[in-house]
Amino acid sequence: MRRKGLAVRPPDSEAELEKIARGLLRAADVGDRLPTPQEDLIRCAELVHGGVIDLEEYRESRVGKISKALASGLEKVMGLLDVREKTIYISPKAHQKQVPFLIFHEVSHKVIPWQVEVYDYFEDNFETLDPSIKKVFEHEANTLGSKLLFQCDRLKKQARDYQLGIGVALRLADDFGASYHSCLRHYVATHDHMCCLMVLRKACYAEEYRGQLEVPFEVCYAVQSEKFAQEFDGYIWPVKIYSDHPLYGLLDATFGSEVFQDNFKIGKENEDSVDVVVESWTNSFNHFLLIKGRRKPFSGRKKVVVAA
């Protein structure tokens, strides 16, 4: 089974979002500070941080003011922007590494002028924070949130000092105060060289495939650098990877915190295939495959000593 729409593309408003991000980073006088100072951005967006949300208290205080759907979905909420009270709340369930991105996602809903006029509340859960989400407002808030977290092209510029690889992205994630997942995504999407990231999850079920029961890897989404998108425009992504797929062995052998790698060929239908190196890593929830050209793309000036 294959489909074309797995590659995440920037929203149509990307150029405007870039302007908004640069304006806010300038107004907050971020300068060369890393990670991006959350409180300064919140203040510049004319918001306050309401702290960790007490869902029961919040629900009580909103009786009659919010919809039943929102009230019943509050348990799943990871971040919330109350537009009228100009306040951001974060769920106590949010992992510490997710908090900066969550905050910048909520800030984004406030500073995107065509969004803030529309709703009184923005409530975010795993679905709205998923990079492959198709809802335009959420895709925009995720894109702008990333730009604030990674300070537009600052991550891209710092990545130029190193060879292309998963270990570099994991190291840069710590510098930017980002989760490994969000940093890998932004690292690949903005990289100067030809590369692509596939994000997969091992299925929690077995199904019959070619006469035997198998647990496949499901492809959640893919992110491409500009050069990869030019080179492989029209590449059709697999939706599931079974044991007869060339990448299955590498995926299945990946464990712990190490980065594994192997050589493969990829190509468009009816065209010659291209040699690539694929790096594989897992955070034990998702599996990440970094596909890159076989030849060393460039020699970075710095070396990552601790790879992962």
Ligand SMILES: [Zn+2]
């Ligand atoms: Zn949102």
